[in-house]
Amino acid sequence: MKICMIGAGYVGLVSAACFSDFGWNVTCIDKDEGRLALLNRGEIPIYEPGLDDLVARNVAAGRIQFSGSLPEAVRDADVVFLAVGTPVRRGDGYADLTYVFEAVEELAPHIRDGIVITTKSTVPVGTGREIERRLKALRPDAEFAVCSNPEFLREGSAIRDFTHPDRVLVGCDEGRGRDIMARIYEPLSLRSAPVMFVSRESAELAKYAANSFLAMKITFINEIADLCEEVGADVSEVATAIGADGRIGPKFLNPGPGYGGSCFPKDVSALARTAREARAPVTLVEQVEKVNMERKIAMGARVERASGGSVHGKTIAVLGVTFKPNTDDMRDAPSLVILPMLQSRGATVRACDPQGRPQAEQLLPDVEWFVDPIEAAQGADVLLVLTEWNEFRALDLKQLRSAMSGDVLVDMRNVYSPRHAQDAGFSYSGIGRGTER
Numbered sequence: 001m002k003i004c005m006i007g008a009g010y011v012g013l014v015s016a017a018c019f020s021d022f023g024w025n026v027t028c029i030d031k032d033e034g035r036l037a038l039l040n041r042g043e044i045p046i047y048e049p050g051l052d053d054l055v056a057r058n059v060a061a062g063r064i065q066f067s068g069s070l071p072e073a074v075r076d077a078d079v080v081f082l083a084v085g086t087p088v089r090r091g092d093g094y095a096d097l098t099y100v101f102e103a104v105e106e107l108a109p110h111i112r113d114g115i116v117i118t119t120k121s122t123v124p125v126g127t128g129r130e131i132e133r134r135l136k137a138l139r140p141d142a143e144f145a146v147c148s149n150p151e152f153l154r155e156g157s158a159i160r161d162f163t164h165p166d167r168v169l170v171g172c173d174e175g176r177g178r179d180i181m182a183r184i185y186e187p188l189s190l191r192s193a194p195v196m197f198v199s200r201e202s203a204e205l206a207k208y209a210a211n212s213f214l215a216m217k218i219t220f221i222n223e224i225a226d227l228c229e230e231v232g233a234d235v236s237e238v239a240t241a242i243g244a245d246g247r248i249g250p251k252f253l254n255p256g257p258g259y260g261g262s263c264f265p266k267d268v269s270a271l272a273r274t275a276r277e278a279r280a281p282v283t284l285v286e287q288v289e290k291v292n293m294e295r296k297i298a299m300g301a302r303v304e305r306a307s308g309g310s311v312h313g314k315t316i317a318v319l320g321v322t323f324k325p326n327t328d329d330m331r332d333a334p335s336l337v338i339l340p341m342l343q344s345r346g347a348t349v350r351a352c353d354p355q356g357r358p359q360a361e362q363l364l365p366d367v368e369w370f371v372d373p374i375e376a377a378q379g380a381d382v383l384l385v386l387t388e389w390n391e392f393r394a395l396d397l398k399q400l401r402s403a404m405s406g407d408v409l410v411d412m413r414n415v416y417s418p419r420h421a422q423d424a425g426f427s428y429s430g431i432g433r434g435t436e437r
C-alpha cells in the first residue's frame with residue numbers, strides 16, 4: 001500500500017510515521033521548506049515524545065520519505081491523506097479550509113483511477129462532499145473516492161494514541177474507499193482497535209462533537225471548581241466522586257486556567273458556526289466557548305488577587321507556558337492571554353518551559369526565559385504554575401521559596417499539596433481546593 005500524506009505537522013508527521021511503521025510505504029509532503037530540510041537531515045521539527053526514534057527507524061528501513069514534490073507522490077499513491085491545518089477563519093470563527101482546498105487543487109491533475117482521497121484534518125461537515133465536487137469539476141475523467149478519517153490523537157501521547165486508538169473512524173460512501181481504508185488500518189485490528197465505518201457526514205461531525213464534548217467537560221469542572229472555593233468543597237474530591245460514575249468517567253475532570261491548544265478552541269468555535277448556519281444552534285457549545293474565554297481573563301485577575309490586589313511593579317515567575325505538558329505547541333495556550341494581561345498591569349514576567357520556549361518567544365514578548373525553574377524564581381514576588389510538566393512536580397518547594405523575594409504561589413494546575421506549600425513558607429492558592437490538606 002502506498003500512502004501520500006500531505007502536511008508534515010503534528011498530525012501528518014505522526015500519522016505518516018505510524019503508517020510506515022505498520023509496513024506501508026509513505027511519502028510525506030510539506031510546503032514548508034524549513035520543515036522539510038530538518039526532516040531530511042534526520043531532525044524532527046516538532047516536539048513529540050518518541051517521534052524521533054520512530055521516524056529514524058522507518059527512514060532507515062526505506063519506508064518513509066519526505067518531499068516537497070506532490071505530483072510524483074500523488075501519482076504513485078493508493079491513498080492520499082490531507083493533514084493540513086484548518087485554523088479558525090478570521091472574523092467569523094468558522095474553519096478556514098484554504099489549505100485543504102489548495103491541496104485538492106494541487107493534487108487533482110495527478111490522481112489516477114482508483115485513488116482514495118481522505119481528510120485527516122478536522123473539517124466541517126459537508127467538506128468531503130465539496131472536495132468531491134471540486135475534484136469532479138477538475139477531473140471529470142477520473143474515478144476516485146473521497147473519505148473522512150478524522151484523527152483523535154493527542155499531542156504529547158500521539159504515537160500511543162495513533163497505535164492504540166479507542167476507535168478508528170472512517171466515513172465513506174464508496175465501496176472501494178471502504179476496502180482500501182479497511183486494508184490501511186488492518187494492522188491495528190491485531191490490537192482489536194475497532195474500525196468504525198459510518199457516513200462521511202457522521203465522521204466529519206463526530207470529530208467536532210467529540211472535541212466540543214471534552215471542552216464542555218473541562219469547562220464544567222472549571223465552574224464547579226469556582227463554586228467549591230465559595231462553599232468550602234474540594235474539587236478533586238468532587239471530581240473523583242462524580243468520575244467514579246461510569247456514565248461520567250474520570251477523565252477531563254481536572255480544573256485549570258481554561259482549555260487551549262490547537263484543537264478545542266477552534267473546533268468548538270467551528271461547530272457553533274456550523275450549527276448556526278444549519279439553523280440548529282448548539283447553544284450549550286456556544287456558552288462553553290464564552291465561559292472558557294472569560295476564564296482565561298479571570299485567571300489574570302486571580303493572580304492579582306493572590307498578590308494582594310495588584311501586580312504592578314511585581315515580578316512573576318511562570319512555570320510552563322505550553323497549553324499542556326509534553327508538547328511545544330503554543331496555539332491558543334492560556335499563557336497567551338494571562339501573561340500579556342499581567343504585563344499590561346505592570347508585572348515583569350520570567351518564565352521557564354521544558355519545550356515551549358522556541359515557539360513562545362515569538363508570541364510572548366518581553367518575557368525573560370530560563371532553563372532552570374529555581375533560576376526563574378530568583379527574586380520573584382509570585383510563582384505561577386500554568387502547565388503541569390513532570391519537571392515541575394517534584395521541585396524542592398523550600399528551595400524555590402528561598403530563591404524568591406515574595407511568598408505567593410498560584411498553582412493553576414493543582415500540582416502541589418497546599419500543606420507542603422504552606423510548610424515551605426508559601427501563601428498558596430490552587431484551583432477549587434481548600435488550603436488544609
Ligand code: NAD
Pocket residue numbers: 006007008009010011012029030031032035083084085086099102103106120121122123151152153154155262263
Ligand atoms: P500543523 O499546522 O502542525 O501542520 C500542517 C502542515 O501542513 C504544515 O506543516 C503545513 O506547512 C502543511 N501544509 C499546508 N498546506 C499544504 C499543502 N498544500 N501541501 C503540503 N503541505 C501543506 O497542523 P496539525 O496540528 O498537524 O493539524 C492538522 C489537522 O489535524 C487540523 O485540521 C487539526 O484540527 C487536526 N488535528 C490536530 C490534532 C493535534 O493535536 N494537533 C489532533 C487531531 C486533529
